[in-house]
Amino acid sequence: MWEIFEHQSLVKKLAKIPLEILKRYEKWKDIATVSGPEGLRLIKGFHDESLKGKWQGFRSSRLSIQYRIIYKVNKGELYVQVIEINPHDYRR
Numbered sequence: 001m002w003e004i005f006e007h008q009s010l011v012k013k014l015a016k017i018p019l020e021i022l023k024r025y026e027k028w029k030d031i032a033t034v035s036g037p038e039g040l041r042l043i044k045g046f047h048d049e050s051l052k053g054k055w056q057g058f059r060s061s062r063l064s065i066q067y068r069i070i071y072k073v074n075k076g077e078l079y080v081q082v083i084e085i086n087p088h089d090y091r092r
Contacts, residue, residue, distance in 0.1 A: 002036045003079040004029050010082055017067070017085060024063040025085060032080050037073050058083065 014022065028046065031039050037059065040048040046061040051070070061069045063085065070084045 002033050004033055005079055005081045007081065007083050010084060013085060021063050021067050021085070024067075025069065028061060028063065028069060032071075036080070 014025075017025075028040070031043065035042075037048065040046050040061055046063075048059060048061045051058045051060055055070065058070055058072050061071070063069055066087045068086060068088050069082060070086070071080050071082045073080055
């Protein structure tokens with residue numbers, strides 16, 4: 001069993017996120033708790049991937065076409081730290 005820790009700033013943002021995204025986030029947490037990052041990688045809809053650049057060392061999963069969850073897995077410990085849920089900006 002994995003433990004999910006939510007960053008302090010995330011709790012405030014959850015109140016502003018659409019209900020459908022919150023439901024997907026709860027499902028994401030259920031899967032991550034039971035099988036960890038390996039289980040998330042097996043579900044193609046989450047498109048779980050490692051990040052590069054300034055986010056190196058973090059991972060990202062899709063909650064929808066627009067929303068992403070950014071999290072980090074600490075080595076040697078069975079917990080996932082959720083950093084942020086944000087709408088992905090495609091205007092680059």
